[in-house]
Amino acid sequence: MAPEPNAAAGARRIEVDGVDNVAAFRDAVELMFQADAPRWLAKAGVSRAIAVLEVASSIMFDKGIRSCLEYIEAVPWNENEEEKLKHLFARCTFDEALSKDVLARLQTQPSSSSEDLTGQLIQSVTSSTNNSARKDMQSLINGLLSKSSVYQKDLSGLNKRSLYQICCSCLNLLVELFKQDSEPKCGTDQALKIRHNKPMIERVSKQSENLSWLFEILVNNDMAENFVVLWAGQDDLIRMHEQASPMFRYELSRISAGVFIALGQGKVQCPSDLRSQLFRGWFTPMLTxxxxxxxxxxxxxxxxxxxxxxxxxxTLPLREQQSLFEEWFQCFASRGAECPNLSRAFQFFPVYALLDSQSQQ
Known part of the structure; x- marks a missing residue:
C-alpha cells in the first residue's frame, strides 16, 4: 500500500496491491472500527456484506467474517445475491462452524430429491381447491421452471413419469365429471352429489386448466409427445362431448387448442398417424x-x-386434408365467425392436384 501525490487535487491517492474491489476493501476497514457491526451491515445491505466478506476472508479479518456470515444468514437474499454467495463459497473456504447455516441455505439437493420436490409442488397446484391460489402457484412454478431463472438448474430435473401420472390423474377426473353429467339428474344420491360439490362448470374448468398447464410444462421441457398420444386416444371424452352441455364441453376443446397450437407452431413433433388420429377425434369438436x-x-x-x-x-395426408377441409368449408359457410377461419391454410391446399389424381384413377 503506497501513497502517491495527486497533482490535480493536491491530495494523495492510496493504491492497494492485489485488491480488485477497493470500495469493498474500504468498507472492510470501516467495519473494523464499528462498535455495532450488525447495525452497520444492516444499513449496507446483502450485496455489500458479501463483498466485505470476501475481503475479510482475504485479509483474515476474523471478526468481520463472523459478523458478515451472521448477518447474511439472518436475512433474505434475491437471486443475484444467492449467485454471488455460491461463487464466493466456491472460491473461499470458511470455518465450518461459522458458515454451516449459510451453506444450509445454499446447498443444492440431490437430483432425485429435486425431481420429487418439483413433482410434489405440481401435484399440490393441481389439487388446490382455491382458484385464485392455484393461479398464483402456477405462476410461481412457471417462474421456477423458467430457463431464465437462476433456480432452473436445480428444478429442471423434471421426472417425466411423475408428470404423466399427474396428467392421467387429472384426465381421469375429467372423464368422471363428464360421466356424472351424463347420468340422470334425479334421485337422492345425485342430489347429495350436487349439494356437496362445486358446480360442474367450475370442476370441469379446473381440470381443463390443470391439463393445459401441464401440457405447457411438457412442451417447454420437450416431453409433450406422449400427451398428444393420451389426448388423441380419449374416445370416451370425444363421445361424451357430443352429449354434454356447450357451457362446459368447450373446455375440452380448450385443451385441444393448446395441442393444435403446439403442433402448428412446430413445438411438438408427432408421427403422421398420431396427427391423423388427433384430427379425427378433436377437429369436429373444435369446429363446434x-x-x-x-x-x-x-x-x-x-x-x-x-x-x-x-x-x-x-401436415396430414392429402386425402385427410380434403375430408377435413370439406367439413370446415360447410361449417364456415353456415356459421361464419363462430367457426375458425382456415381460409389462409386452405389457399395452400393443392385442390387441383387432388382433382387431377382423381381423374387419372
Missing part, C-alpha cells in the same frame, strides 16, 4: 366449440389457434 372459445377465451389467442390449426392440418 370455437365460438365459445372466443367468448370465454381465458387467455387463449383465437388467431394463433386458427393459424396453427390450419398449419397442422396441412
Amino acid at each position: 366449440d370455437f365460438g365459445w372459445l372466443q367468448r370465454c377465451s381465458k387467455g387463449l389467442d383465437a388467431r394463433a389457434l386458427e393459424d396453427s390449426l390450419g398449419q397442422a392440418l396441412l
Whole structure:
C-alpha cells in the first residue's frame, strides 16, 4: 500500500496491491472500527456484506467474517445475491462452524430429491381447491421452471413419469365429471352429489386448466409427445362431448387448442398417424366449440389457434386434408365467425392436384 501525490487535487491517492474491489476493501476497514457491526451491515445491505466478506476472508479479518456470515444468514437474499454467495463459497473456504447455516441455505439437493420436490409442488397446484391460489402457484412454478431463472438448474430435473401420472390423474377426473353429467339428474344420491360439490362448470374448468398447464410444462421441457398420444386416444371424452352441455364441453376443446397450437407452431413433433388420429377425434369438436372459445377465451389467442390449426392440418395426408377441409368449408359457410377461419391454410391446399389424381384413377 503506497501513497502517491495527486497533482490535480493536491491530495494523495492510496493504491492497494492485489485488491480488485477497493470500495469493498474500504468498507472492510470501516467495519473494523464499528462498535455495532450488525447495525452497520444492516444499513449496507446483502450485496455489500458479501463483498466485505470476501475481503475479510482475504485479509483474515476474523471478526468481520463472523459478523458478515451472521448477518447474511439472518436475512433474505434475491437471486443475484444467492449467485454471488455460491461463487464466493466456491472460491473461499470458511470455518465450518461459522458458515454451516449459510451453506444450509445454499446447498443444492440431490437430483432425485429435486425431481420429487418439483413433482410434489405440481401435484399440490393441481389439487388446490382455491382458484385464485392455484393461479398464483402456477405462476410461481412457471417462474421456477423458467430457463431464465437462476433456480432452473436445480428444478429442471423434471421426472417425466411423475408428470404423466399427474396428467392421467387429472384426465381421469375429467372423464368422471363428464360421466356424472351424463347420468340422470334425479334421485337422492345425485342430489347429495350436487349439494356437496362445486358446480360442474367450475370442476370441469379446473381440470381443463390443470391439463393445459401441464401440457405447457411438457412442451417447454420437450416431453409433450406422449400427451398428444393420451389426448388423441380419449374416445370416451370425444363421445361424451357430443352429449354434454356447450357451457362446459368447450373446455375440452380448450385443451385441444393448446395441442393444435403446439403442433402448428412446430413445438411438438408427432408421427403422421398420431396427427391423423388427433384430427379425427378433436377437429369436429373444435369446429363446434370455437365460438365459445372466443367468448370465454381465458387467455387463449383465437388467431394463433386458427393459424396453427390450419398449419397442422396441412401436415396430414392429402386425402385427410380434403375430408377435413370439406367439413370446415360447410361449417364456415353456415356459421361464419363462430367457426375458425382456415381460409389462409386452405389457399395452400393443392385442390387441383387432388382433382387431377382423381381423374387419372
